[in-house]
Amino acid sequence: MIQTIGARLGTAAQMVRKGARLADIGTDHAYLPIFLLQEGHIASAIAADINPLPLQKARDNIAANGAEGRVKALLSNGLEAVLPESVDDIVIAGMGGELIAKILVDCRWIKNAGYNLILQPMTRPEALRSYLFENGFELLREEAVEEAGKAYVVINSAYTGRIKPFTASDIYIGKLRAEDPASRKYLSKVYTSLLKAKKGAELTCDAETAAFYQQAILKLEALI
16 A cells, blocks of 8 residues: 655645546656545546556556556656546646656647646756746646655646746746745745856856846845
């Protein structure tokens, strides 16, 4: 039985709606859908992965936990093999922000207000937020989480169709606030990264890019 899951997946689990039909993309060992099913939080789940070996591990775990009738292991490149009418909530966790954005780009049916997206980028969250803003998705909630000494962000988003201009703060900070140690650690990491990026822009005499970074830097200084 899956007793616990890590902090990253635990935070993602909190954003899954009660009674949802879940698609866990890049599921690896299927820990998240099995955990949520055992908690009585979801109706069913698709545990999808692009690689046969981790998918077999997912199948083994599904069987070992008696979840064969409720959790389906599916070989899929992103959301490619997932039927749009079969899911409500979609978790894409444990991969780079650019790859998560590409998975969404490649999915023809994802731009629908009915889907609840829970996205956990390991790197380049700003690239993922940029995609979301540019394609009519709204950031509903964000949480920072610390796991194995590193800070990450989990993004809850949904499609609205409204495309709005965004600032550096929007893509580098999102909806995070420095209200807990994990958020402060994450935002401090972003702050350090932006200081280096701004210095690089100044060295190449790119005043426009430097000013773009500066807007987020000032917001971060006020937060942390």
